[in-house]
Every structure is written in C-alpha cells, then in structure tokens.
Amino acid sequence: MIDRILYGRFYKGDIMSRMTKEEVKQRVCKAIVDAQPRLRELAESIMAEPELGFKEVKTSKKVQAMFDELGISYTTGHALTGVKGRMKGRDSKYTVAMVGELDAILCPRHPRADDLTGAAHCCGHNVQITNMFAVAMGLQAVMDELAGDVVLFAVPAEEMIEIDYRNKLREQGKLKYMGGKQQLIYEGAFDDIDMAMQMHVETAKTPAGEMGLGSTSNGFVSKLIEYHGKVAHAAQAPHEGINALNAALMGVMGVNSIRETFKESDYFRFHPIINQGGTLVNCVPDYVQVESYVRASNIDAIVDGNHRVNRALKAGGDAVGATCVIKDLPGYLPMRNDERMNALLRENSNPIFGEANVYQGPHITASTDMGDVSHLMPVIHPWVGCINGVLHSAEYEISVPDVAYIKTAQALAMTIVDLLYDDAAGAKDVLDNFTPALNKESYIELLDRIAKGE
Ligand SMILES: [Zn+2]
Ligand SMILES: [Zn+2]
Structure with a gap:
C-alpha cells in the first residue's frame, strides 16, 4: 500500500499519467527538431538512390538500418520489400500506423534521376519515409504516456507503373496484386492496425508552405x-x-x-x-x-x-x-478521410502552420492506394505544400524544408498523442464513429471481380 502511495503516481499509468498531454506534445515536437540532422541525412540518402516499386531493395535496407539504430523492432518482406516497425505503448489498446512509401517514379530528366534506370523521387516518397521516422523519433521517449502502439510502416509500390512487368510478377505468383498496399492488405499486414496516416508532398502555394487536409482522390x-x-x-x-x-x-x-x-x-x-x-x-x-x-x-x-x-x-x-x-x-479506390482524425490534425496544424496556411484540400484527380486502406479503417492523408514544380516533373524540388521535415511530422505526431493519450479515448472515439466501407474479405472480392473483368 505504501508502495502504491509512494510510487502510484509513477507506476500506475492507468490511474494517472506522468506528464500532461501538453507536456507530452512539447517533448515530441522538440525531439523532432533535435533529430533533424539524422533525418535530413536519411532523406538525402534515399533521394540519391531512387528505386521503382517492388524493387526498393536498397531503400528497404536503409529503413531497416534506421530501425536498428533506433532500437525499434521490425519485420521485413511485406509485399516483397516492405518493413514494419512497432513501438509499444504503456498499454496496447489500439494501434495507429504512420505510413511512408519506399518507391520512386521514372523521370530521367530530373537532375537527381538515377543514370541507369531514370528513377527519381519526384513524388517525395523519401520525404514520407523521413516523416515516418520523425514521428518515431518524436514519440519514442513518450510511449509510456500512451495507451496504444504506433506502427511505422515503410510500404512498397504506391505508384502503379510498369503494369506489364507487375502483371508478369502476378502471373508468376510472386504477387497477387500490383499495388503495394493492395498486396499488404491481402497478406494481412494491416490486420493488426486500427487506423493509419501518411502525408504526400504537394506544390507550395506560398513561401511558407501549407497543410492541405482531407482531400478526396480519384x-x-x-x-x-x-x-x-x-x-x-x-x-x-x-x-x-x-x-x-x-x-x-x-x-x-x-x-x-x-x-x-x-x-x-x-x-x-x-x-x-x-x-x-x-x-x-x-x-x-x-x-x-x-x-x-x-x-x-x-x-x-x-x-x-x-x-x-x-x-x-x-x-x-x-x-x-x-x-x-x-x-x-x-x-x-477513391480516398476517404476520417473526419474526426482530420479535425485533430487541423487543431494540431493551426498553431504550427498558422490558420491561414491550413486548408481543406480540394478533390485530387490523382490516386493513391491509401484510398484502399481508407475503405477498411479510419485514415488521414494530408497533402503538404512544400515543393517547387509539380509532382512527377523534372522541376520537382523541396522549397520549404521546415514544412517537409519538421512541421508536418510535428502535426502528425501530436495527432497520434491526441489519439492515444488519456487511455486512448481519442482513438476510441474515432473507431466508435467509423463505419468501414468494406472489410478485408469484400475488398479482396472486389479486386478479384475487377481482375476477372466483371
Ligand atoms: Zn506519385
Ligand atoms: Zn506518391
């Protein structure tokens, strides 16, 4: 009993947290700033060696090395090259995934394109992986304050390209589906995840950059x-x-x-x-x-x-x-953003980006396989204004690095805190109000019907 009186405040996390939510968030944001030199090094390293979808062997190794460095346990070989890390909370009530994509596109005219393959990171997926690790490094020291786990999921092949090549992989039985997250869902790699988030870079509209929330997509x-x-x-x-x-x-x-x-x-x-x-x-x-x-x-x-x-x-x-x-x-599938998670992201983005630079995004005519995930679980997918040129172009370059590497990660990491702090009441609220459009079985059935030409 004395133990409990003396130490209860420290060890009985289920009764009382050691830090207030604001203190947790402040610590997370500072850690993301402190980690910048290592994070920028990683972003540059991936930029320098771009690889196309399902061929991201070196990129996958870089992600694994980073997990080793941070002491985060992980599994490999998800949809060929995917890597999945998990940070445990004080309790594991829910799991929130922070997703980053491994693949590049073909853009031989880009100044940073691979001489041999023409691959280049003109869709900013190296920024996504960096954000994933920024969130990890931000949250690592406060996981004891959270009542859920955080999965850090580096995923292959978001760009649906080289359809002929991938169709051959399919026919050879190496893959069932040609998109990274489709294959991951099929393999069950999302089965132990309750909700997910990822960012994509986008053309900046102002020199300060923007947080574009909740865009639907084709x-x-x-x-x-x-x-x-x-x-x-x-x-x-x-x-x-x-x-x-x-x-x-x-x-x-x-x-x-x-x-x-x-x-x-x-x-x-x-x-x-x-x-x-x-x-x-x-x-x-x-x-x-x-x-x-x-x-x-x-x-x-x-x-x-x-x-x-x-x-x-x-x-x-x-x-x-x-x-x-x-x-x-x-x-x-078209993208659906979860309104409750989006509202949390907005609240966390306002002070960092300034309210004028946080906006509800328009419908986007591009597509992402995060749309598929969003039919199964609550998802947010902000488009963050931080580049010059347009996506997939030879003019693509990061123009607002603070937004690309610091502010976005801070806003996403604080959103995870909102979901998992306080006995994960935020995550519970999101899930209680979410109705999935499909479950895994009906999703796979839908894909198979399309493949049969029905
Ligand atoms: Zn793209
Ligand atoms: Zn992309």
Missing part, C-alpha cells in the same frame, strides 16, 4: 491493352499486313471522341502510353501494347467510363482488322 482501373495485327514488309507489301499501330491510334482517338460525354463532376481521366509500338520501321507493326488507367472520383463513374473506353479501344482494332485484347486489372 480511384481507377489499370489497363493493359494489346493490338494484334500481321507483320509484312512495310513498303513492299503493306497490303499483306495488318497494322496494329494504326489500330491503337484509332482506339485512342476513339476514346478522345467520347471525352465530351464524361461529366466534369466525375473527374474522369484516361491517359495512355504506348509501351511497344512496333519492332522495325520497315515492318508493319503486328503487336502494340498500350498501358493506361481509367480514373474517376467514384466507383460508378469508373465502371461506366471503363466500359465505354473499352468499346472505343476495340473499335480501333475493328477499323483495321486487328484484334484488341484488353486486360483490366485492379487499380486504387
């Missing part, structure tokens, strides 16, 4: 489109050939001819590239491969738009007597 179906024709000498005997390139061009023009029929409010997008357009200039192209997405803001518009796009693409084949084969593969 979802999409990803498409591999093949035109099969017949090879022949291109000048001597074109009448003997069937030109698959002409078929593909007609198919794309067909889609362009129905663009005006797509409603503005659905934010429809079709943006194909030609992966293979022929073999030799003096041979009639007998095989052309096109890759694209059909994107829109809602599932009905994606399904309807995709049906009509397919009809137009096939008509291109019919026009020249080629065969058009379309493989529809699961893309990502």
Whole structure:
C-alpha cells in the first residue's frame, strides 16, 4: 500500500499519467527538431538512390538500418520489400500506423534521376519515409504516456507503373496484386492496425508552405491493352499486313471522341502510353501494347467510363482488322478521410502552420492506394505544400524544408498523442464513429471481380 502511495503516481499509468498531454506534445515536437540532422541525412540518402516499386531493395535496407539504430523492432518482406516497425505503448489498446512509401517514379530528366534506370523521387516518397521516422523519433521517449502502439510502416509500390512487368510478377505468383498496399492488405499486414496516416508532398502555394487536409482522390482501373495485327514488309507489301499501330491510334482517338460525354463532376481521366509500338520501321507493326488507367472520383463513374473506353479501344482494332485484347486489372479506390482524425490534425496544424496556411484540400484527380486502406479503417492523408514544380516533373524540388521535415511530422505526431493519450479515448472515439466501407474479405472480392473483368 505504501508502495502504491509512494510510487502510484509513477507506476500506475492507468490511474494517472506522468506528464500532461501538453507536456507530452512539447517533448515530441522538440525531439523532432533535435533529430533533424539524422533525418535530413536519411532523406538525402534515399533521394540519391531512387528505386521503382517492388524493387526498393536498397531503400528497404536503409529503413531497416534506421530501425536498428533506433532500437525499434521490425519485420521485413511485406509485399516483397516492405518493413514494419512497432513501438509499444504503456498499454496496447489500439494501434495507429504512420505510413511512408519506399518507391520512386521514372523521370530521367530530373537532375537527381538515377543514370541507369531514370528513377527519381519526384513524388517525395523519401520525404514520407523521413516523416515516418520523425514521428518515431518524436514519440519514442513518450510511449509510456500512451495507451496504444504506433506502427511505422515503410510500404512498397504506391505508384502503379510498369503494369506489364507487375502483371508478369502476378502471373508468376510472386504477387497477387500490383499495388503495394493492395498486396499488404491481402497478406494481412494491416490486420493488426486500427487506423493509419501518411502525408504526400504537394506544390507550395506560398513561401511558407501549407497543410492541405482531407482531400478526396480519384480511384481507377489499370489497363493493359494489346493490338494484334500481321507483320509484312512495310513498303513492299503493306497490303499483306495488318497494322496494329494504326489500330491503337484509332482506339485512342476513339476514346478522345467520347471525352465530351464524361461529366466534369466525375473527374474522369484516361491517359495512355504506348509501351511497344512496333519492332522495325520497315515492318508493319503486328503487336502494340498500350498501358493506361481509367480514373474517376467514384466507383460508378469508373465502371461506366471503363466500359465505354473499352468499346472505343476495340473499335480501333475493328477499323483495321486487328484484334484488341484488353486486360483490366485492379487499380486504387477513391480516398476517404476520417473526419474526426482530420479535425485533430487541423487543431494540431493551426498553431504550427498558422490558420491561414491550413486548408481543406480540394478533390485530387490523382490516386493513391491509401484510398484502399481508407475503405477498411479510419485514415488521414494530408497533402503538404512544400515543393517547387509539380509532382512527377523534372522541376520537382523541396522549397520549404521546415514544412517537409519538421512541421508536418510535428502535426502528425501530436495527432497520434491526441489519439492515444488519456487511455486512448481519442482513438476510441474515432473507431466508435467509423463505419468501414468494406472489410478485408469484400475488398479482396472486389479486386478479384475487377481482375476477372466483371
Ligand atoms: Zn506519385
Ligand atoms: Zn506518391
């Protein structure tokens, strides 16, 4: 009893916390500032060695080394290259995940692009990984004050690219799905997580940078489109050939001819590239491969738009007597932000960014597989204004480093404190008011139906 009177305040965390929530937050914010030299070094190291999705081997090793350095236990091999760390709270009532993505995109013209592969971090995923560790280093000293765990999840392959390559991995049985978080959900890596958050960088509107909250985003179906024709000498005997390139061009023009029929409010997008357009200039192209997405803001518009796009693409084949084969593969779901978590992030962002620089984000026509996660659990995904140029461009560069590496991490880490302090009452409130749009089973079923072309 005396023990309890003497030490109760210190050891009976369930009765009384040692620090007030404000003190916890202050300590977290200071730790994030103190950790900056190491964090910037990591951001630069990942920037210097960009790798595409499911090939992030060196990046994964860097993340593992950082976990070792911080003494945080982790598991590897999630969706091939993913790394998942866990910091335990005083109690483990709920688990909040801070997610960072490992992959780069292809942008050979970017000054920091890899000479060999053309990969570059023009989507700022190195900033995400740095934010994930900033949150970890901020919270590490206060985990005893929290009644839940924090998962630090470095995830592969957010960018849905190299569809042909990934489809082959799928056919070889190395992956079931082509997006990192899709595969992670399928593998059960999100099963022990209750809610999740991640940031993405975005073009800064002012020199001070901004916190853009709660944007919804487009979802999409990803498409591999093949035109099969017949090879022949291109000048001597074109009448003997069937030109698959002409078929593909007609198919794309067909889609362009129905663009005006797509409603503005659905934010429809079709943006194909030609992966293979022929073999030799003096041979009639007998095989052309096109890759694209059909994107829109809602599932009905994606399904309807995709049906009509397919009809137009096939008509291109019919026009020249080629065969058009379309493989529809699961893309990502539109993003849903949890209102309660978003409100906490806003409260924490206001003093750091200044109220004028914290805004409700507009609908974003890009897509992220965090949208898939947001159909299963409460998620927030802010877009943080801190770069020059636009995403995926050769002009991409960090313009407001304090926002990229300090302020965003502070706001997210303080939001985790709000969720898990006070016996995790914040997390309980979020979960009590959340209705998932899908569960894991119905989610997998949906992806499989898309893959079957239904
Ligand atoms: Zn991107
Ligand atoms: Zn991205």
